[in-house]
Amino acid sequence: MRAIFTIAWKDLKALLTNPLFYVIGGMCTVLWSYTYMRSLLEFAERSRMFAQPGMDSGPNIQNTVIMAHISLTNLLFIFVLPALTMRLLAEEKRMRTYDLLLTSPITATQIAVGKFFAGWGAAVALAGISLLYPLATRLVVSYPMGPLFSAYLGMILVAGAYVAVGLFASALTESIMLSVVLGLIFNILLWFISQGAGEGHFYTPVVEYLSLGQHFVGFIMGAVKLNSTVFLLSLITLFVFLTQRVVESSRWR
Amino acid sequence: MIEVRELSKHYGERLAINALNFSVKKGEVVGFLGPNGAGKSTTMKIITGYMAPSSGSVTVAGFDVFEDPIEVKRRIGYLPETPPVYHDMYVGDYLRFVANLKGCDRTRLTGLVNSALEKTGLQDVRGRLIGNLSKGFKQRVGLAQALVSDPEILILDEPTVGLDPKQVAEMRQLIRTLKGQHTIVLSTHILPEVQASCDKVIIINSGKIVAENSLEGLSKQMSSGGGHSISVRVRRNQEVIVRGLSSVPGVRATTNMGNFIEVQTDGDETTVERVAGYVVQQGAGLLELRVQALALEDIFIKLTSTETAH
Ligand SMILES: Nc1ncnc2c1ncn2[C@@H]1O[C@H](COP(=O)(O)OP(=O)(O)O)[C@@H](O)[C@H]1O
Ligand SMILES: [Mg+2]
Numbered sequence: 001m002r003a004i005f006t007i008a009w010k011d012l013k014a015l016l017t018n019p020l021f022y023v024i025g026g027m028c029t030v031l032w033s034y035t036y037m038r039s040l041l042e043f044a045e046r047s048r049m050f051a052q053p054g055m056d057s058g059p060n061i062q063n064t065v066i067m068a069h070i071s072l073t074n075l076l077f078i079f080v081l082p083a084l085t086m087r088l089l090a091e092e093k094r095m096r097t098y099d100l101l102l103t104s105p106i107t108a109t110q111i112a113v114g115k116f117f118a119g120w121g122a123a124v125a126l127a128g129i130s131l132l133y134p135l136a137t138r139l140v141v142s143y144p145m146g147p148l149f150s151a152y153l154g155m156i157l158v159a160g161a162y163v164a165v166g167l168f169a170s171a172l173t174e175s176i177m178l179s180v181v182l183g184l185i186f187n188i189l190l191w192f193i194s195q196g197a198g199e200g201h202f203y204t205p206v207v208e209y210l211s212l213g214q215h216f217v218g219f220i221m222g223a224v225k226l227n228s229t230v231f232l233l234s235l236i237t238l239f240v241f242l243t244q245r246v247v248e249s250s251r252w253r
Numbered sequence: 254m255i256e257v258r259e260l261s262k263h264y265g266e267r268l269a270i271n272a273l274n275f276s277v278k279k280g281e282v283v284g285f286l287g288p289n290g291a292g293k294s295t296t297m298k299i300i301t302g303y304m305a306p307s308s309g310s311v312t313v314a315g316f317d318v319f320e321d322p323i324e325v326k327r328r329i330g331y332l333p334e335t336p337p338v339y340h341d342m343y344v345g346d347y348l349r350f351v352a353n354l355k356g357c358d359r360t361r362l363t364g365l366v367n368s369a370l371e372k373t374g375l376q377d378v379r380g381r382l383i384g385n386l387s388k389g390f391k392q393r394v395g396l397a398q399a400l401v402s403d404p405e406i407l408i409l410d411e412p413t414v415g416l417d418p419k420q421v422a423e424m425r426q427l428i429r430t431l432k433g434q435h436t437i438v439l440s441t442h443i444l445p446e447v448q449a450s451c452d453k454v455i456i457i458n459s460g461k462i463v464a465e466n467s468l469e470g471l472s473k474q475m476s477s478g479g480g481h482s483i484s485v486r487v488r489r490n491q492e493v494i495v496r497g498l499s500s501v502p503g504v505r506a507t508t509n510m511g512n513f514i515e516v517q518t519d520g521d522e523t524t525v526e527r528v529a530g531y532v533v534q535q536g537a538g539l540l541e542l543r544v545q546a547l548a549l550e551d552i553f554i555k556l557t558s559t560e561t562a563h
Contacts, residue, residue, distance in 0.1 A: 006353040014341055100337035100398070103301040104354040105326040251304045253264075 003106040007114025015084060015122040024080050025129060035072055036133045039065045062143050066134050070151050070220055073130045077159050078191060082183030085119045085166030090179040108248040116240045119163040127155055147222030154219020157232040158212060162187050164239035171246040254279045254406060254436045255300060260309035262295050269295045270460040282432055284451035285440035292460040293440035294334055297410050301331045314405065327356065330404035334411055336395025340384030344375060344394055347383060348401050355402035369401040373427060389420035409439040413446060425449045444553050456556055463556045482545050483516040483528055488538030501527050
């Protein structure tokens with residue numbers, strides 16, 4: 001437990017104090033601010049139209065502005081989280097600090113899990129920044145909080161999966177460039193795997209179940225489904241486990 | 254403290270070390286000496302549990318490195334060839350991180366970090382970023398890292414490589430001060446390092462141990478049967494003495510070196526006595542007479558070059 005915490009804390013600090021985090025956070029913030037303002041204005045415009053007499057209900061802010069924000073955030077995470085996680089193990093190998101980890105009285109599992117939590121923590125920090133937009137909106141327009149939180153729970157779990165995948169990519173190579181590219185490819189594969197599902201094939205339900213997007217949609221719709229939560233947690237566990245195997249195998253070369 | 258048995262390691266087809274056997278006793282300072290590529294780092298990496306051997310076994314303080322890696326790693330402080338430092342960390346934070354990794358008692362952390370800083374003379378830079386330190390200081394931080402958990406065993410892989418002469422001297426001084434507090438194994442490809450710091454030397458070449466002995470023992474071992482050389486300095490009649498000495502029983506050859514005479518003998522002490530007696534008897538004005546055992550340098554070259562010949 002202590003070893004996991006020690007590694008997680010060190011790496012989280014390294015991630016959050018790295019200029020890269022601020023570049024990424026800054027870019028995301030610019031994008032979020034721009035798109036959020038635009039969709040808010042659009043929403044206001046359309047609400048005014050619907051507010052004419054004879055119309056029953058106007059557009060719902062949740063389904064338009066907030067959902068768009070969350071989809072954008074998810075899309076950004078696919079590209080941005082591998083850039084955060086790329087250094088987690090690749091950098092240790094490149095700088096030879098890996099030697100310190102592998103000769104310390106800690107297990108490969110503790111290394112993998114500690115690194116995962118560090119990456120996840122940084123991802124949650126980014127998600128936290130994006131949450132400020134819908135929260136600020138609540139100051140002026142009231143809407144139910146439930147779906148917002150289920151969507152963010154989903155986002156944090158999905159971000160966990162991206163982080164685990166990125167960590168695994170980082171374990172495979174010494175090169176930071178390769179690490180980020182691999183992480184990106186794995187993430188995109190995970191996200192778009194449902195495209196290959198087709199319709200009516202015997203494997204369609206299986207492929208759909210394996211698709212990250214399919215599960216995330218449920219969360220956005222305001223449903224915290226047990227099977228989706230289990231799926232995402234298993235995906236995280238799988239990739240942390242694969243990372244552990246790679247770390248462990250470095251002893252046998 | 255450390256027992257190495259029939260240790261071998263292949264990197265693919267390449268045999269890096271071949272059936273090594275040696276042991277290190279508690280409190281000893283052992284120099285692991287060999288030319289580049291001899292297999293020193295490989296052996297150390299296996300002892301520290303960094304990687305597994307192809308065959309053979311290592312026990313440290315009674316624990317097998319592969320069955321109880323955690324117990325072994327708890328007892329070892331390791332300085333790899335490249336100091337394993339994070340350039341974006343502060344010296345003090347880094348040492349605290351390492352002490353935490355090593356599982357040191359939480360209440361002692363601050364004390365341990367302070368004492369490692371003090372031993373390595375790093376107090377003044379504890380608040381500096383490691384990335385901004387000079388190579389010599391990074392190496393010291395690497396040593397402080399190995400020391401911070403106050404381990405029973407220190408394994409130092411070429412601790413002075415790449416340092417300038419002043420830094421080398423400081424590093425050697427530092428290692429000398431650690432003597433007695435830890436069992437130390439240090440590797441080097443340069444001889445003075447061993448002479449400066451070690452009790453015992455293991456010479457390794459092309460993955461095999463070619464000699465294992467104390468420093469004096471090694472010199473003796475090599476010179477026995479090989480003979481001594483005596484250098485003699487006289488005030489007068491150098492030419493006559495050179496010619497005369499060659500007929501003294503036990504003397505194999507004499508050479509006039511200009512400033513002194515080099516006499517090769519059979520290595521017997523009575524020969525030394527006869528040589529001294531002859532020079533005095535001739536009234537040549539004996540200024541100096543020195544018996545030279547084979548220098549460690551020569552031993553090293555002899556051992557490592559004969560091995561690589563095939
Ligand atoms: N990771 C590796 N892969 C392949 N060969 C290696 C590797 N590390 C070392 N070697 C080879 O093993 C031999 C011993 O290397 P090493 O233990 O580093 O020697 P030393 O530390 O004495 O210079 C060398 O011939 C080296 O080329
Ligand atoms: Mg080496």
